[in-house]
Amino acid sequence: MILVTGATGPVGREVARLLCGKRPLRLLARDPGRVRVTGPGVETVRADYADRASLDAALRGVDAALLVTNRVTEPDDARFVRAARDAGVRHVVKLSMLAVTEPAADDLITRTQCRNEDVIRESGLAWTFLRARTFMSNTLSWAPGIRTEGVVRALYGTSRVACVDPRDIAAVAVRALTEPGRHEGRAYGLSGPEAISAADQTAQLAQILGRPLRFEELTRSEAEEQLLRRHPRPVAEAFLASAERQRAGAKATVLPTVRHLTGRPARTFRDWAADHAAAFA
Template sequence: MIVVTGATGNVGRALVRMLTEGGHAEGGHADGRVSVTAEGRVPVTAVARHIADADVPPGVRAVAADLAEPAGLRDAFDGAQALFLLVAGEDPRGILEVAKTAGIRRVVLLSSQGAATRPEAYGHPRLFEAAVRESGLDWTVLRSGGMAGNALAWAESIRTRREAAAPFGDVGLPFVDPEDVAAVAAAALRDPDAHRGATYTLTGPAPTTPRERAAAIAAALGEPVRFTEQTPEEAHALMARFMPLPVVEGTLAILGAPTDDERRVSPDVAHVLGRAPGTFAAWAERNVAAFR
């Protein structure tokens, strides 16, 4: 069995779907490999703070639990061989100790590219990465760049006013489709031998600017969307409502003055999946209903 934390999020929801498509597996292996049927499906426990059976596909066990409270994860982890872990909570070692006690042998961590490029701002992901690497479990670390799904923050303003606002309107970054992040995670969970000890940086196929992303949503809608460039101060005030200040400052630094590494398109999605990563335009077309 595989445990997927953050199962109601953009990546977690897609990952649960990918793991359970096509058939149902039974049991597991003592070495941590997960049983997979010929149809490619595995048993999954979906974990989120607020989750119910209606939130997951048939046959998936839904467990409401919080990564901020490791002791409450025991039921969710019981009987599992592998874990997809978000950076959430303050005690990664506590989470991993509960996982080991429950019999989990493998962890795939969804971290951030900023853990490598902005360590002073992204200390929390770095703590999780260190805990995973020192856990004694088999591990794979996924360092995601900015995600295309972040554009859903524009959903209300585009629906109601056909307007999108962001700072640094003409600075491009290779945002990654959350479906590609989920697909890489699924590959790492299903085939631990191929991805044991790997750290992958996940990006899209080309840099896009906020102005270009707004235009891609407009093209998917078939209607114009006005782009308004925020000042860094305006963006800081909005982001500080729901993000820690060091992360706000690190994120704005990436958005406004990305390093060469942050601008670079990584080969890792293509390496793992055997295909090019999806474009932002394709993401916009697939998610256009959110902006109508």
């Protein structure tokens, strides 16, 4: 049995879709009503990392698990690992981030992911880390501005990032979850096939949508104000620090891991945008 957490997010949902009908599968969600993957051998359970009883039930009979966490103020990874170890889980595949390998990255989110990796590494469980670069799907946050104004607003619009399609992360996760003995103790850095700027992404979206779009550069204070509307200050400051590292070139490196592990090239942003054009239309 494989357990997939984060089953309503871009990576977990795609892992579930790829495994549906091929392996016995249990999908964990705080709100099972939001899970969209169903099929033979697929079970959806309600659970929360802070509820040990629900974790115990979700992990019963599980051999391998995809672990996705995103609450930086909660010890969700430690809670999950304790329950997984007690349940006899063999292998945890953890969705992490490439920033943990950057010496200059010392923001709250990166420190949290470093601690999470340490917790898993020290747990005694077999592990695989998927250290992903920025998700291409993050640009979905631009959709309201594109639909209503034809405008994309972002900070440091000419800085480049080798963003990655969540579907490619999921393809690597499936390999790690279903090929015992090949991926344990490995940390995989995952990027897209090119480094691209927000301004270039805007231009590509305009071509795909067949309508003019305008890119507007945010000032740092404008970006900070927007972030603080949605996040606590330490999280907003972490995003701003990440943007500064991107401006310095820390996120432009292209890695060959997706091709090496899946046998096909990583998808480009244009590929991703064409497949998700309806979200911006």
